[in-house]
Amino acid sequence: MVFRPRRWLLAASISAIASSAFGAAAGAPLATLDRDGAWVSVEAYGPNVVHVTIAADKAEALKGPGYGILAANADHAAFRHSSGKDGDTFSSAALSLHVNPAPPPHVPSAMEKYFAPSLAPVGLQVRNADGQTILNMTGWDMAPTTVSGEKTYQVGASFAAPADEHYYGMGQNQESTGPLDLRGRVIDCQHWYEAPGGESVCVPFLVSSKGYGIIWDNPSPTRLQAAINGRTSLQSKVGERLSFFIVTGKTPEEIYSGYARVTGKTPIPPKAAFGLIQSKARYESQQEVLRVAKTYREKRYPLDIMVVDWFYWTRMGQLDIDPAQFPDPDGMNKQLHAMGMQSIISIWPRFETSGRYFNELDTKGYLLKDKDGKTVDGLPFRADRAGALIDATNPAARKWFWEHARDNILSHGFDYPWLDETEPDLVPDGYFYSIGSGDRYHNVFPLLHVEGVADGMRAWKPNKRRLILSRAAYLGSQRSGALFWSSDINPSWEALARQIPTGLNMTASGIAYWGNDIGGWQWLPQSTQATHAPLLDPSGARDTVGQNNDYPELFTRWFQYGTFLPTLRVHGDRKHTEIWEFGAPAEAILARYDRLRYQLIPYIYSLAKQTWDNGAPFMRPLWMDFPLDPNVADIGTQYMFGPAFLVAPVTAQGQTEKDVYLPAGSEWYDFWTNEKHAGGRWIKVAAPIDRIPVFVKAGSIVPLGAEIQSTASKQAIAEIRVYPGQDGEFALYDDDGVSYDYEQGKGALTRLQWNDATRSLSVNGADKELARSAQQLLKVAK
Numbered sequence: 001m002v003f004r005p006r007r008w009l010l011a012a013s014i015s016a017i018a019s020s021a022f023g024a025a026a027g028a029p030l031a032t033l034d035r036d037g038a039w040v041s042v043e044a045y046g047p048n049v050v051h052v053t054i055a056a057d058k059a060e061a062l063k064g065p066g067y068g069i070l071a072a073n074a075d076h077a078a079f080r081h082s083s084g085k086d087g088d089t090f091s092s093a094a095l096s097l098h099v100n101p102a103p104p105p106h107v108p109s110a111m112e113k114y115f116a117p118s119l120a121p122v123g124l125q126v127r128n129a130d131g132q133t134i135l136n137m138t139g140w141d142m143a144p145t146t147v148s149g150e151k152t153y154q155v156g157a158s159f160a161a162p163a164d165e166h167y168y169g170m171g172q173n174q175e176s177t178g179p180l181d182l183r184g185r186v187i188d189c190q191h192w193y194e195a196p197g198g199e200s201v202c203v204p205f206l207v208s209s210k211g212y213g214i215i216w217d218n219p220s221p222t223r224l225q226a227a228i229n230g231r232t233s234l235q236s237k238v239g240e241r242l243s244f245f246i247v248t249g250k251t252p253e254e255i256y257s258g259y260a261r262v263t264g265k266t267p268i269p270p271k272a273a274f275g276l277i278q279s280k281a282r283y284e285s286q287q288e289v290l291r292v293a294k295t296y297r298e299k300r301y302p303l304d305i306m307v308v309d310w311f312y313w314t315r316m317g318q319l320d321i322d323p324a325q326f327p328d329p330d331g332m333n334k335q336l337h338a339m340g341m342q343s344i345i346s347i348w349p350r351f352e353t354s355g356r357y358f359n360e361l362d363t364k365g366y367l368l369k370d371k372d373g374k375t376v377d378g379l380p381f382r383a384d385r386a387g388a389l390i391d392a393t394n395p396a397a398r399k400w401f402w403e404h405a406r407d408n409i410l411s412h413g414f415d416y417p418w419l420d421e422t423e424p425d426l427v428p429d430g431y432f433y434s435i436g437s438g439d440r441y442h443n444v445f446p447l448l449h450v451e452g453v454a455d456g457m458r459a460w461k462p463n464k465r466r467l468i469l470s471r472a473a474y475l476g477s478q479r480s481g482a483l484f485w486s487s488d489i490n491p492s493w494e495a496l497a498r499q500i501p502t503g504l505n506m507t508a509s510g511i512a513y514w515g516n517d518i519g520g521w522q523w524l525p526q527s528t529q530a531t532h533a534p535l536l537d538p539s540g541a542r543d544t545v546g547q548n549n550d551y552p553e554l555f556t557r558w559f560q561y562g563t564f565l566p567t568l569r570v571h572g573d574r575k576h577t578e579i580w581e582f583g584a585p586a587e588a589i590l591a592r593y594d595r596l597r598y599q600l601i602p603y604i605y606s607l608a609k610q611t612w613d614n615g616a617p618f619m620r621p622l623w624m625d626f627p628l629d630p631n632v633a634d635i636g637t638q639y640m641f642g643p644a645f646l647v648a649p650v651t652a653q654g655q656t657e658k659d660v661y662l663p664a665g666s667e668w669y670d671f672w673t674n675e676k677h678a679g680g681r682w683i684k685v686a687a688p689i690d691r692i693p694v695f696v697k698a699g700s701i702v703p704l705g706a707e708i709q710s711t712a713s714k715q716a717i718a719e720i721r722v723y724p725g726q727d728g729e730f731a732l733y734d735d736d737g738v739s740y741d742y743e744q745g746k747g748a749l750t751r752l753q754w755n756d757a758t759r760s761l762s763v764n765g766a767d768k769e770l771a772r773s774a775q776q777l778l779k780v781a782k
Helices: 110-115 252-263 286-299 329-338 358-364 395-408 445-460 493-508 539-545 551-562 584-599 601-614 768-777
Strands: 007-009 031-035 038-044 049-055 080-084 087-091 095-099 124-128 133-147 150-160 167-169 186-189 205-208 212-216 222-228 231-239 242-248 276-278 305-308 342-347 416-419 468-470 482-485 568-570 639-641 645-647 657-662 667-670 676-678 681-686 694-697 700-705 717-723 728-734 748-755 760-765 778-780
Touching (some): 038 087, 038 095, 049 095, 095 242, 124 242, 133 212, 133 242, 167 222, 167 493, 212 231, 212 252, 242 252, 252 601, 276 286, 286 329, 358 395, 416 445, 445 468, 493 639, 539 551, 601 700, 694 700, 694 717, 700 748, 717 768, 768 778
Parallel strands (some): 276 305, 305 342, 416 468, 468 482, 717 778
Antiparallel strands (some): 007 031, 031 038, 038 049, 049 242, 133 150, 167 205, 205 212, 212 242, 657 681, 667 676, 667 694
C-alpha cells in the first residue's frame, strides 16, 4: 500500500451537484479538495463563517447542508483561496482556514498495516483576524454501523483542546446544579424527555472562549467529549460525511450574527410575551379562566396572557374544544381581549386510534411508522403515551396539521398556540419518518413541526407577530418566533438550582427566548424535608401547598428569578398557581416583583430589538461580557440580564444571604440599596425573602416604565436611572408591539447617553417628548 499525494479540484469545474436528502447546495463551494481520497468541500457564509464538509465519497462532500441551515445565505465574496505545497488557505479579513496537504506517500510499516486508519487523514486550522490559531482539527472518523436496518456510519471529528479553553452551548442539559463550563464533561446532545436532571434538548452549537463557535450539522444523536485527555470531539450516531460550520468573532455579537446568517434571525416576539403569562395544568373551564383573569384585574396585578393547557379536548387528536368545558371559547377570548389580555392554547401532535382523524392520517401516511410501515401507537414502556405522532418531516402532513389546528381551535379567538411534546415525546428511534429513520433524524422534529405552524400563522395573519410555546428546539428554531422552556421539571429547590446553568447554556446555543415553569411543573409533594424554618408562613396557602410548608418560599424565590428571565410564565400541576394563592406574605412579595417586571419592559423590549439586530442573547453567562476575567469561566449560578443587571438567584431553602461574584473591569451598584462595590471579588450579599441579589454595572442607563396592567396599554417612561462611574449609553426601542413593521425598520429608536465627566444625560432620536422630560425623569445613583 502506497499513500498518494493530495490533489485539489476547484469547484468551478464541477458541472452539477446532485440533490440529496439534505437538498442541493445553494451554489458552488469555494473549492473541493481531494486529500488522497478524502474529499473536503469549503464554502463561506459571510466573512466570519466557513462551512467544511468532509467525506470519503465525493458526492457526499458536495451535498448541501442539512436541516436548519439557510443554504441560500452562502456568500463567498469576502474570501480568497490560495494553494501551495503546504496546503490550501481560505482567507477573509475575519478569519483564515487552512487545510493541510495530504501526507507524502510512503511504504507503511508493519504496525501501520494493522493499525493505520482506513480513512485518508484530514487536518485543518482556523486563525482569527489577529492571526492567532483558535481551532485545530486533528482528525475525523467514519465507523461502519447498521442503524434501523440501514448500513451507514458513525461519524465524528476531533479537535485540540488547549488547557485554557472553555466550552458552552450544545442546547439544554440539566445535569449541572452550578458549574457552567462543559470542559471535562460528556454531553449527549439528543432530545430526551426523561433525562435524569430534566429534559435535554439538542441544539448542536458549541461556543468556545477562544472566540469561535462550531455549528454541528447532523440531526442524529451526537456526543460531545469536551477537553478530555487533551482533545474535544463531536461524534454523531448516523451519517455519511462530516458537515460543520466555524463562526469566529471578537465579540459575542459577531459570533451570533454569524450564527444568524447560517440558521436564521431571532424575531422580536409580540410585546405581550414579556409580560406575565399565567398557566396551570389545567384550567378546567372557561369560567375558571375568566375568574382568574378578572381576579388579576381586580387586584391590579399586571397580566398579559392566559393559557389553556391540555385536555380541553374531547379526545387526544380530535383537535376540538369540549363544549362542556368551554361552551363559548369565542366569547371567552373576547372578554380576555377586552381586559387587555391575550390567550395561548396547547395543541398536541398525537392522535388516538379511536379519534376522528386517525384513519385519515394513517391512510395518507402522515404518521410515524415502524419498520413494517405500520403506524406507531404510543410507547411500549409508558402506558400514558397512547396515540400516533404526526410526521412533521412530511410537508403535506405539516400543512394538514396547521390547517386543522387553525380551523378547529385557533379560529375561536385564541391568539397563539402552545406546541407541546415537540421533542417529540414519542421517541422516534427505531421508527421511520417520511424522510428516513428516526435514528438518523432524531433531533429534527421540533424544528419542522414548529416551523410548519409558524409559517402557517404568518400566512394566515401576515402582520400579526407569531408567538409559539415550544418544548424543544434544534438549529434554526429561533427563527420561528417560539418561546422555549425547560419542560416538566420538579417543584424542588434542586430543580430551581439546575435552571440557571441550564438556561445559560441554552441561550449560548443561540436560543435567546428560554424560560421555565415558574414553581416547577410536576405534582407537588404534600410534605418536604426542609431543614430550615420556612421564610414565609404557609398557613394561608394550605389549599395550594398542603403540608409542603416551604413551597410558598420556593415559589417566591422562583418568581423573583423569573422576573429577570426573557419570559415570565407561571405554571404547574397543582390546584392553584396564581400569585395570591401562596399566602398573604408571599402575595405581597410576588405582586411587587410582578410590578417590577412591567417596569422593566422598556428595558427588556429594547434588548429584544438588539437580539433581532445581532442574534446575541440578552440573558447571558458572565464570560460573554467579561472575557478578560478568568474567574467567570465556570460560574453558572449568576448571569447578566442585558448590559446592566447582574442577577444571582437564591436557590436554597432558608437562605438569607448569598456569595456573589462581581466581575472585574467595573464597579457595581446594589440594585436595592445603591451601595457601590468594586469588581473582581466575591462579596456576601443580604438576601432576605423579599430580595434576591441584583447588581447594576457602573455606566448603565436603565429606563423604567410607568405602571400598566398589560402591554396592551401604551407605557410611558416613568424614570431614567443612571448608575455613574463611567460613560454609558442605551438604545431605547419601541414600536406597536404587534406587527412585523419592525422588519422594515419602522419603530422608535431613542439614544440615551451618559457623560460621566460632566454628569449629564443626553437624549436623541425618535422620542421627542422623552428628550424634553428627561431631566425631570433622571435619577442618578449615589
